[in-house]
Amino acid sequence: MELAKRQCAPCRADTPRLAGDRLAALHAELGRGWELDGEARLRKTFRFPDFATALAFVNRIGDVAEREQHHPDILLRWGAVAVEIWTHAIDGLSDNDFILAAKIEELAGA
Numbered sequence: 001m002e003l004a005k006r007q008c009a010p011c012r013a014d015t016p017r018l019a020g021d022r023l024a025a026l027h028a029e030l031g032r033g034w035e036l037d038g039e040a041r042l043r044k045t046f047r048f049p050d051f052a053t054a055l056a057f058v059n060r061i062g063d064v065a066e067r068e069q070h071h072p073d074i075l076l077r078w079g080a081v082a083v084e085i086w087t088h089a090i091d092g093l094s095d096n097d098f099i100l101a102a103k104i105e106e107l108a109g110a
Helices: 018-028 051-068 095-109
Strands: 035-037 042-045 073-077 080-085
Touching: 018 095, 042 095, 051 073, 051 080, 051 095, 080 095
Parallel strands: none
Antiparallel strands: 035 042, 042 080, 073 080
16 A cells, blocks of 8 residues: 555644545555544444554554554454544644554455
């Protein structure tokens, strides 16, 4: 996936939020069950056979988030990990959110 090959870039409060055609195009490129909450948040729940496997996935997400300096909200449950991503500096979605989501998607396939 091309998005996963990109790196997150520092975002400032004046970075424009994604909307319209650009938002739709990135969402289509990401695919694989990621849901948009309007134009504000990106979400997905990943399923696992047990708690330990879900926890290991959370730790891998943490490693990627630290490298990218872009941190999602993560909810760990027995057999599931819910991920919510948005760019806090702009209280909306940026390219970084889709880049991080693509990297997380690759982790899930690993």
